[in-house]
Amino acid sequence: MTESDLPVAQLTPGRWGDPAHPAELPAAALDALKHLGIQRPPDPVVESEVRSGLTDEQLQFLSSVVGSQHVAAEWEARWAHTRGYSTTDLLRFRAGDTSDVPDAVVYPASHDEVQTILRGAAEHDLAVVPYAGGTSVVGGLAPTRSFVTLDLRRLDQLTDLDEISRTATLQAGVRAPAAEALLAERGYTLGHFPQSYEGASIGGYAAARSSGQSSAGYGRFDQMVVGLTIATPRGTIELGRAPMSAAGPDLRQLFLGSEGAFGIITSVVVRIRPRPTERHFEGWKFDTFEAGLTAVRRLAQDGPLPTVLRLPDEVETAVNLADPDVLGSSAGGVLAIIGFDGPYNQATADVLTAAGGTNLGEGPGETWRVGRYRAPYLRDPLLDEGALVETLETAAFWSRIPALKAAVTDALVGALSATPPLVLCHISHVYETGASLYFTVVCAQTDDPITQWRNAKSAATQAIATAAGTISHHHGIGTDHRDAYVTEIGPLATEALQAVKQTLDPNNIMNPGILLPES
């Protein structure tokens, strides 16, 4: 089974992934939770329905654009479009928190319908949140005032495939598995497989500057995009007449990562590649994370890079709650995963061997491949059992990676000292000049886990800033990272972005409070 065979997951509010395939914790994991002193918390609170604040006149406007059958103001649809999937979001669902519920969900079918809604929204006093996959983990769906959500699922077409140029034009609402299936019919792949794959969308990839598990081979999503169509409250912008250009700043890179704050990306032209006819995944053991770090840096700088390259640290290697079987085979070291889309490249293996790696064969590689989208499913039963589980990520230049990793780990351990945490870390995205670091934190919940995590996250954020990392490698800004973002780029660059927003969205209807502080 490859990615193009996976169905699109219809996510459940407050629980990750396809409800037809819930995760169960293995017995070993339950034992481990007991050792961490974790106890089941009270049952979740059932939410109380909140009325939509939409006026008849507002409903009338929205219906006039998309048809009344494509405007949903009933509770179920609105609740299903509330928040994303950060642990804080999940905890707020469990607490029955009904703030941030949209006043309606609107389903436009075309760029023109999106454009018409955005042009008229200010006059009708509507703020707008774009929604496709809904998989944000940084508070990306939580504006500060009443709003309607534009669900882009009806923009679900592959509208062009240029086999000479190897580009595909995909509408923003195409979900990731659907995109792969559409491309697979023609023999192509996008090659973008983030952990949110089952729920993610093309528009979300672009708006959030996504990075996938195969980034070593296929690049980041922002490197795949060659064209964008954007609906803004003041009109349409079309960008990308060539792969690269010296015609001024690369404005595509101004909208990639703009998280809906300037407008709604309705269509994306992406570079595609032929589908591989073979794939290989292997486990490689290194004695220490440090030894593995040197090895993956060597591949990133001198090649040849595989398609997938993942290096967990000692703690993450040992604590694999999803698959305790793997643990034994790599005890005492770290278990890297290497994957090739296409023929096996012996030269890559030779670099790893020369750097002290031991090939453990395809077993651990296949175990990782099969379970690659399952890890987030485990968070729900862990939260059910009273564990606090969350992830955060950063990136930096290679020379800063060891100190950054230590600083973030120390900050998390220090902030959570009352409930001693496990802090797991891995590298999963590499560049010639640096890499990402992805942290997973597991500890016992306190009575107020939202505040508990807020304090830990705040300490980690401070550590990232001090140790010269970026606040996010691929999760984005949303509301959670907004203050840290302003600190990272500085007040003047923030003002420049606010000026762009003011130009394109003068009434601040687009995702208010997301990405940028309201000026």
Add this chain to the structure above:
Amino acid sequence: MTESDLPVAQLTPGRWGDPAHPAELPAAALDALKHLGIQRPPDPVVESEVRSGLTDEQLQFLSSVVGSQHVAAEWEARWAHTRGYSTTDLLRFRAGDTSDVPDAVVYPASHDEVQTILRGAAEHDLAVVPYAGGTSVVGGLAPTRSFVTLDLRRLDQLTDLDEISRTATLQAGVRAPAAEALLAERGYTLGHFPQSYEGASIGGYAAARSSGQSSAGYGRFDQMVVGLTIATPRGTIELGRAPMSAAGPDLRQLFLGSEGAFGIITSVVVRIRPRPTERHFEGWKFDTFEAGLTAVRRLAQDGPLPTVLRLPDEVETAVNLADPDVLGSSAGGVLAIIGFDGPYNQATADVLTAAGGTNLGEGPGETWRVGRYRAPYLRDPLLDEGALVETLETAAFWSRIPALKAAVTDALVGALSATPPLVLCHISHVYETGASLYFTVVCAQTDDPITQWRNAKSAATQAIATAAGTISHHHGIGTDHRDAYVTEIGPLATEALQAVKQTLDPNNIMNPGILLPES
């Protein structure tokens, strides 16, 4: 001799390159000019000196920042900083045109001095043009009102080299050969070799989104930059805490290509690579440009790419004024050039052979390598003899390349029908999804060659827009492409950029009229 051995050229106003090595036209070329009906024009007009418009108060301000010995208001220095090297610029020198002469040339020594000048410029009614290499070919040094030029040559340091991360921090005024020499001492190379190499600077590379002859192997300059320090009239912006990030838009890409309109890039952090210990250059013959096009597209899409990849069309292959010897060996087809920094890659050669190419060996490759920076030198004696010679470039997706090439050629031939031109074309930069097209035009000058070229360029610009190319692949916007740029990105994106400028440069002192129309 490699790039790091080349001296920094001190360019002469109105004539390209190192005056110690002027070009002479071979006899065959002089014969060819006669066939085109080309006759020597009148001798150039000697310019009349124009007084600096600077007040004592303005001079005082500038001197107070950099020291009076670093402010030059005398004619020679000002004339030496006038315009760039487009053919129109050269023709205006020959016409004795003294418009666009700066009122003074200022030589700051540090970021802080640049920052202080920019902060104070508005109060002292000074517009500012940044200058380092001065090699613009798109009217990039010609603002619309009186101004001082900030020559960054004293910002000439390699301030950091991080061998773990493989990054180097270079000040903006470091000239390209000096940068290679500084890096070579440590065993590294930047790998960026545009045709302007002898005169270009690090800051200019960044501000103009440069692309070099080795782009297939090393990438474009904008892909090498991981960090930027920018002085703006409102303060300093520092960008780039990681190779890549999902922390909002990639703001580095907003300043790369901004051509000094938002501020002055004072320092750049670039990715570096180990110096190659061997290099190989070869000529490959294809029967037609079309056959060569398929071959280079195959390398761009499926690899393995060489470091240098150039494909001239039939006309450019036949008309090699610099080296008539090469002509014979490739008569009747096209002569592609392939280069490797590092070991020869037989797999690349195999792709070319399979695509119908014939290996002509290292002779033509070495001829190209040795003469790679000499072509622009020929323009001066050609202009002396009465030829009109100019280049223009574009880029597009692969499927549009043949129609775009035909459309631009037709437009140039049509607009210059009174002086039938030769139109040469080559591809020198390739991407998975498309490529650049670089045109050279040669014909007889009319009595008014500036207007003659303006009309031809206008026709080519219209053809590029209609055939879905970008107005510039690597020359940039300057003033020459400003209107076409607005057409290309649209009025709303233009307004967004003007809002950025208004935020960072509220008094419009930075390179006024460059890149963006004055709002």
